[in-house]
Amino acid sequence: EIVMTQSPATLSVSPGERATLSCRAGQSVLSNLAWYQQNPGQAPRLLIYGASTRATGIPARFSGSGSGTEFTLTISSLQSEDFAVYYCQQYNNWPLTFGQGTRLEIK
Amino acid sequence: EVQLVESGGGLIQPGGSLRLSCAASGFTVNSNYLTWVRQAPGKGLEWVSLIYSGGDTYYADSVKGRFTISRDSSKNTLYLQMNSLRVEDTAVYYCARGRWNYDYWGQGTLVTVSS
Numbered sequence: 001e002i003v004m005t006q007s008p009a010t011l012s013v014s015p016g017e018r019a020t021l022s023c024r025a026g027q028s029v030l031s032n033l034a035w036y037q038q039n040p041g042q043a044p045r046l047l048i049y050g051a052s053t054r055a056t057g058i059p060a061r062f063s064g065s066g067s068g069t070e071f072t073l074t075i076s077s078l079q080s081e082d083f084a085v086y087y088c089q090q091y092n093n094w095p096l097t098f099g100q101g102t103r104l105e106i107k
Numbered sequence: 108e109v110q111l112v113e114s115g116g117g118l119i120q121p122g123g124s125l126r127l128s129c130a131a132s133g134f135t136v137n138s139n140y141l142t143w144v145r146q147a148p149g150k151g152l153e154w155v156s157l158i159y160s161g162g163d164t165y166y167a168d169s170v171k172g173r174f175t176i177s178r179d180s181s182k183n184t185l186y187l188q189m190n191s192l193r194v195e196d197t198a199v200y201y202c203a204r205g206r207w208n209y210d211y212w213g214q215g216t217l218v219t220v221s222s
Contacts, residue, residue: 034208036152043201043212044144044152055210087152091207095167096154 002026002090006099012107015078021102023071023088032092035064035073038101039084047086048073075104109133109211111202116216123192123220129185129202129213137180140206143187145198146215153198156187157206170196192220 003026013019023033031051036044046055048064051071061076075082083106088099115127129141143155156176157165164176175188185202197220203209 032207036209043203043215044209045212046208046210049208089152089154089208094165096207098152098154100151 001095002029002093002097004088004090004097004099006086006088006102008102009100010103010105012105013078014107015080017078017107019075019078019082019104021073021075021086021104023066023073023099025069025071025090027093028068029090029092031067032090033064033066033071034089034091035062036087036089037082037084038087044087078104080106109204111204111211111213113200113202113213113216116200116218118219118221119192120222121192121194121220124188124190125192125218127187127189127200127202127216127218129187131183131185131204134204135180136178136183136185139204141176141178141185142203142205142209143176143185144201144203144209144212145196146201147195147198150198155200158185159206189218192218194220196220 005024007022033051035048038044052064063074065072085101085103087101110132112130142157158176173191177186199215201215202213204211
């Protein structure tokens with residue numbers, strides 16, 4: 001099983017600033033990586049797949065980068081609705097695995 | 108509009124069985140890959156099971172032999188039959204559309220396994 005490690009566990013950023021979230025895979029997952037956003041009491045929402053392709057309807061302030069074992073989700077100019085928990089997920093190997101999440105909170 | 112609506116969760120004793128349903132609209136279950144993902148209270152996401160459009164099924168090791176994923180095209184509904192439930196199966200169960208990543212999710216149904 002590929003272990004996905006996200007850092008930091010909690011990130012405090014002010015509205016309007018940039019947030020950078022990291023995800024590391026225990027072995028190469030090529031570009032088979034997705035990012036999700038989850039608000040309290042809600043289902044996750046797909047943000048990014050293929051490491052860098054935004055899903056339908058996702059604002060351009062969300063961008064993904066990386067390949068192999070190191071990945072980054074960047075949110076430029078944070079809006080109030082962006083403060084949530086973010087998960088990365090690899091789909092290169094069975095079983096599909098998620099990171100433990102990064103909580104993005106208002107500073 | 109694509110929608111997924113789960114039902115069937117509840118409180119069940121260890122060793123019991125439960126069947127979750129996920130009613131789909133806006134697309135046909137037989138033509139899509141469908142997945143179950145669960146989330147224990149206060150925890151992260153865990154992939155549980157997948158059914159291919161062709162009918163092949165896959166399971167996480169933690170549920171293999173106990174859970175069965177299936178679908179009914181006449182009802183356009185996805186199911187998860189859960190047997191021999193354990194305390195550690197307690198979670199919100201989400202159905203989602205997709206094979207590798209998931210563009211539509213249901214609202215989730217809570218399964219609590221406790222004596």
